[in-house]
Amino acid sequence: MFKLKLLLLSLLLIYPLLAVELIKPIPLDFKYNKEKAELGKKLFFDTKLSRDNTIACATCHIMELGGADGEAYSTGVDGLKGNMNSPTVLNARYNLAQMWDGSAKDLAEQSLMPIENPVEMGNTIDVVISTLKKDKLYKKEFQKIYVDGITKDNLADAIEEFEKALVTPNSRFDQYLRGSKDVLTQKEKEGYRLFKENGCISCHNGINIGGNLYQKLGILKTYVDKLNSQGRFNVTKKSRDKYYFKVPSLRNISKTAPYLHDGTQKNLHDTIEFMIDYQLGMILTEQEIDKIESFLKTLDGEAPKIMDLK
Amino acid sequence: MRSYKTIISALLLAVISFGLIYNLININNKIKNSFHINRELTEIKMINRDIEFAILDTNGQNYDAITEKTSMIKFTVLHIKKDIQENNINNRDIIENLEELEEALIKKIEIVEEFKSLDAILNNTYKNCLKIAPLVDIKIEEKDKIVFREVMLSLLSSNKIKQIFDKHKLNKIKSIQRKLYSNIKIIDLFIRNIEVYRTHFIKLQNINKKNREINFDKKIDNLINTYISYDEKILLYSKVTIGVFALLVIVFLFIYYKLAYKLNKINENLKETIEHEVNKNREKEKQLLQQSKLAQMGDMVSMIAHQWRQPLNAISATGINLSLLSSMNMLEDKKVQESGEFIQEQTQKMSKTIDTFMNFVKPAKEAKEFKLSHTVDAVTQIMRTQLVNHNIKVTIESKDKDISIVGYEDLLEQVIINLFANARDAFEEQTLEEKYINITIDMKNSIPIITIEDNAGGIPKDIEDKIFNPYFTTKEQGKGTGIGLYMSMDIMKKSFGGDLRYKATDGGSRFEIVLK
Numbered sequence: 002m003f004k005l006k007l008l009l010l011s012l013l014l015i016y017p018l019l020a021v022e023l024i025k026p027i028p029l030d031f032k033y034n035k036e037k038a039e040l041g042k043k044l045f046f047d048t049k050l051s052r053d054n055t056i057a058c059a060t061c062h063i064m065e066l067g068g069a070d071g072e073a074y075s076t077g078v079d080g081l082k083g084n085m086n087s088p089t090v091l092n093a094r095y096n097l098a099q100m101w102d103g104s105a106k107d108l109a110e111q112s113l114m115p116i117e118n119p120v121e122m123g124n125t126i127d128v129v130i131s132t133l134k135k136d137k138l139y140k141k142e143f144q145k146i147y148v149d150g151i152t153k154d155n156l157a158d159a160i161e162e163f164e165k166a167l168v169t170p171n172s173r174f175d176q177y178l179r180g181s182k183d184v185l186t187q188k189e190k191e192g193y194r195l196f197k198e199n200g201c202i203s204c205h206n207g208i209n210i211g212g213n214l215y216q217k218l219g220i221l222k223t224y225v226d227k228l229n230s231q232g233r234f235n236v237t238k239k240s241r242d243k244y245y246f247k248v249p250s251l252r253n254i255s256k257t258a259p260y261l262h263d264g265t266q267k268n269l270h271d272t273i274e275f276m277i278d279y280q281l282g283m284i285l286t287e288q289e290i291d292k293i294e295s296f297l298k299t300l301d302g303e304a305p306k307i308m309d310l311k
Numbered sequence: 312m313r314s315y316k317t318i319i320s321a322l323l324l325a326v327i328s329f330g331l332i333y334n335l336i337n338i339n340n341k342i343k344n345s346f347h348i349n350r351e352l353t354e355i356k357m358i359n360r361d362i363e364f365a366i367l368d369t370n371g372q373n374y375d376a377i378t379e380k381t382s383m384i385k386f387t388v389l390h391i392k393k394d395i396q397e398n399n400i401n402n403r404d405i406i407e408n409l410e411e412l413e414e415a416l417i418k419k420i421e422i423v424e425e426f427k428s429l430d431a432i433l434n435n436t437y438k439n440c441l442k443i444a445p446l447v448d449i450k451i452e453e454k455d456k457i458v459f460r461e462v463m464l465s466l467l468s469s470n471k472i473k474q475i476f477d478k479h480k481l482n483k484i485k486s487i488q489r490k491l492y493s494n495i496k497i498i499d500l501f502i503r504n505i506e507v508y509r510t511h512f513i514k515l516q517n518i519n520k521k522n523r524e525i526n527f528d529k530k531i532d533n534l535i536n537t538y539i540s541y542d543e544k545i546l547l548y549s550k551v552t553i554g555v556f557a558l559l560v561i562v563f564l565f566i567y568y569k570l571a572y573k574l575n576k577i578n579e580n581l582k583e584t585i586e587h588e589v590n591k592n593r594e595k596e597k598q599l600l601q602q603s604k605l606a607q608m609g610d611m612v613s614m615i616a617h618q619w620r621q622p623l624n625a626i627s628a629t630g631i632n633l634s635l636l637s638s639m640n641m642l643e644d645k646k647v648q649e650s651g652e653f654i655q656e657q658t659q660k661m662s663k664t665i666d667t668f669m670n671f672v673k674p675a676k677e678a679k680e681f682k683l684s685h686t687v688d689a690v691t692q693i694m695r696t697q698l699v700n701h702n703i704k705v706t707i708e709s710k711d712k713d714i715s716i717v718g719y720e721d722l723l724e725q726v727i728i729n730l731f732a733n734a735r736d737a738f739e740e741q742t743l744e745e746k747y748i749n750i751t752i753d754m755k756n757s758i759p760i761i762t763i764e765d766n767a768g769g770i771p772k773d774i775e776d777k778i779f780n781p782y783f784t785t786k787e788q789g790k791g792t793g794i795g796l797y798m799s800m801d802i803m804k805k806s807f808g809g810d811l812r813y814k815a816t817d818g819g820s821r822f823e824i825v826l827k
Contacts, residue, residue, distance in 0.1 A: 023373045097378045200371075200435035204428075207375035214374045214427035221503050237421075245428065282439055282504050284496065 023197075023206035026175035027092065027252075027302065033165040038307055040142050041163025044156070049132050051122035052078050058115065058160070062090040064308055067256030067301075068167065073264025081120040084228050086264035091305070092252050094165045096212035101246050101262045102233045103215060112160035113153070126153050169253055169302025177299070185299055192296025195289050200281050209250040210300065216248050218262070221282035226263040255298045269294050317570060324563045331556040338549040344398050345542045351391050352535045358384045359527055362419070366426045366522070369515070371434040374427050381423050388416055402541045408534040415530045422518050422525070429515045436508040443501040603798060611668055617696045618664045622657035629653055668693065682715045683752050683759060683826075690727045691750075698731070701738055702746055709752040714759050716826055722806050723824070726799045730763045730822050733795065737767035737820075759826045766819035778813060 044050065045058040061075040062068050068089035075087045085101055093099060098106055105111035115121040116129055133139045133151050140151065147155040174193075176184045185193070196202055205211040215233050218224050224244070233245040246262055260266040266275055273290050277283050285293075358380050365377045392409060400406075629650045636642040684707070691698075691705055698705055731748065738746050743766065751762040770778060777783050779800045796811075803811045803824065810825040 023371070025373070025375065095375075097382075200431075200438060203371050203431035203435050206371075206373045207378075209375075213378045214431070215424055216428045216431060220432055221507055241425070281435055282500055282507065283442075284500065 022178060023202050024174075024178065024210055025208045026178045027095075027168060027170040027172075027208060029170055031094075031165075031168050031170070034162050035166075036146055037159050037162035038166040039163075040146060041159040041161070042166075042307060043139075043142075044160055045163050049136070050116055050124060050129055052124040052128075056122050058090075058112075061087045061115075061121075064091075064167075064304060065256075067091060067253040068093075069257045071258065073259050075121070077118070077121040078123040081123075083118075083120050084230070086259065086262055088249060089253065089257050090164055091167050091169050092209055092212075092250055092302075093167065095207075095209040096247065096250065097214070098247060101249075102236050103247050104236045108161040108164045109154075109157040112157050112164065126156070130156065163307070166307040167305045169305060172252065172300050172302040174296075174299040175302065186295070188292055189296050189299050192292035192294070195285070195293050196296055199277065199283055199285065199293075201276070201293070204248045204280075205251050210252055211248040212250040214248055215242070215245045216280075217245050219244060219279050222279045224279050226261075226265065228263065230262060232262075251297060252300050252302060255301055269297060273297075317567075317574070320563065320567055320570065324560070324567060327556060327559045327563060331553065331560055334549060334553045334556055338546070338553060341545060341549060344394065345538075345546070348391060348394050348398075348538060349535075349542075351387050351394070352531065352538065355384055355387050355391075356528070356531050356535070358387070359419075359531060362423060363528070366423065366430075366519075369430050369433055371430065377423060377427065381420050384416065385420070388413060400541070402537070404537040405534065405541055408530070408537050412527075412530045412534050415525045415527050418521070418525050419527050422522050425514070425518050429511050429518070432511045433508060433515060436504045436511070439504040440501065440508060443497060443504065446497055446501075600798065603795065611693070614693060614696055615664060615668055617700075619661055622661050626654050626657050629657075678718050679720065680715055680717045681720045682713065683761060684709045684712050684714070686720055686723055687727065687750055687752060687761065690724050690731065694728065694731050694735075697735060698748070701735055703735065703738060704745070704747040705750065706747065707750045707752075711752070711754060714752055714754060716759060718807055718826070722802045723826075726802055726811070726824060727761070727763070729795045729799050730824075734763070734765040734767055737765065741768050743767075761824040761826070762821060763824070764816060764819060764821040766816075768818060769815045769820040770813070772815070775813070775815070779811070 045062075048054050048057045048060075050057060056078055061070045061072075063070055068091035069087045073086055074083045076082055088101060093108060093111075097103070099108060099111035100114070105114055113126060116124050116126060130151055130153065133143075133156070143151045143155060143159075146159070149155065173184050173189075196205075204214065204216050207213045218232070231243055233242040233247075234240070236242070254260075255269060258266075258268060260269070260272040261275075266272040270290060273293050274285075277285050277290070362377060362380050362384070365372065365380070392413070395405065395409060633642065633647065633650050636646060687707055687709075691707065695705075734748050745766070747766060749762075749764045751764070753760050753762065774783075774785065778796050780797065783797075800811045803809045803826075808827045810823075810827075812823040812825065814821045814823070
């Protein structure tokens, strides 16, 4: 036991010396089933999934807007407003769970939730399935891929597979991590240094620069939004999970304004300032914030390949 | 009876062998499955060890790794559950331990999630404290910076925290006086960071305590141990079963071998006995054939005697006559000459008789072509005296006089003689006014057939099918050998490739000699 402790201690001592990058680039050869993804893409852009044939998944997840919709709260059927900022669909496969509160354990589970949400598509899965079954083209394509044709699970599977394809690799920062040190400007590199030094990286790390843990919003200062969102508490019903949210990915962050789960931060600069104040408990100068902002802008990746194909 | 036993033992052997093979396949599968489950269990243990390492490291880390580990452990536990269900493992201890493990896993995952957020907070606030400390006149020794927890603990346990608070109040007042807002802000930050660190450090201690309480590693060990003991039991059981089956197979093989050996020996004995008997039979047959030949010879001798008696009497009478005439001196030359001629005639007649018999007795060395009518005539000639003595009328009917075949004529003669003799003997038991033997030589479907028919009463129906058996006779002791018809059939079949058939007629019998 003592030996183990010694080993551990030495390991802990060596660990920082190795200076392992806490952020990993998106792999260039990520896998997905192309046939299913194409079907999922069609479903993703189809308003038939909603009650009144007005809303598609793509209504609130616009690729050009970083996989979100640019609104604080999205608008669903009958002009109903949601109570959460629409999270990006891009790189969602690298998140530990889906939704701000992690209520969907994976993409398949997540893909069906907006369909039945009354302020989003306001529909039911059964209705969607019978609607799709009336469509000969869908019927044919489902039967081509799935033995049992159009079912709830297959619907979720197809959309999941499309979402798995929604990956934005090769951002300038990823290129930098892969060894092209000149890709980033001096300012951006300094921004990255500040990002690490001030502890942003403590929560925003891993392949998705976030998305791999839940964290309390308002660590050093209490933060309660207008709607008093309870976050992960809604899922676990444990008081210690109050105001805990899934840490969002920072990839393509420059495109996904407004920010936070309640969409209250309008721009990146203010958001950084807010985070430093509420989450980090530090004071940074304007220039430093500026540098961090320029670093965050290097995280925009290439548009997903599946969107090129017609 | 013995073959019945053999079949049963063979069947049993097959069943047992099948059982053995089934058990062998079964144990093979079990070993494979157990290997699989064991590997998965060890895997969980390894992953858990990684997680344990990770949650000891509070220096900030890439949480992808630990997140991946938790999903791996979740996946593996699910897999084990599936394996255990699929293999129908109903051991209560295993199921209980698995349930406990699953429960512990849920808690473990909660702990890991909590750890991640705590780790991030502790790491940041600690660094902030280190950064701000010099600004608020707190010195942290350089060597203490290395070991994260100890520094913060010393920081918290000492009076320093109180000092800081006091100073903070003091400074606050001072600052208001001096309106040094930024300084207050820094102290405020420091206090808040330490506060956050303190509360979260307590949370970390709590989750560490919880983690120890869950004792996930122990739960895995429990499952591993119960599984291994179950596995050993099952394997032992399988091994014993296989052993028993193998033993049974060996025992049965042994029994079977012994049985086969015995059977073989019995067969050998039987073979010897049969050979012996056959040889004995052959010997007897030879003897009988000899006897039959002797009997026929005897018949012939008596026939010759019969035929010779008359000329001998005549010669004797002539001799007596001559000597009488000579003593009475009445012998004339003419009489002498007549007598001489007469004697010569008689002796020639006798010589002819001998010739006929000689022809019969002389064995034919090789197959020759001969006319059937000639054979029948010759036999009739030989038998004539006897037949005449018995008042038997013989008619020969030959539709085609020139039917001839290639073969051993003397053997055919023997067959015909035999049939004649049988008929003759049969007539002896009858008192009939008219006795006849009809002989027909004919071609039926281009097969020459000699039919010998008589009216001597025929053969009783109940022994009809036995007449060709050897040593079967109805004649009184000493007269019949019981081999005549058997020999005749034998001759027809072996020497002529033909047949000898019997048919009952009205008041008599008909034999057909079929020549091929």
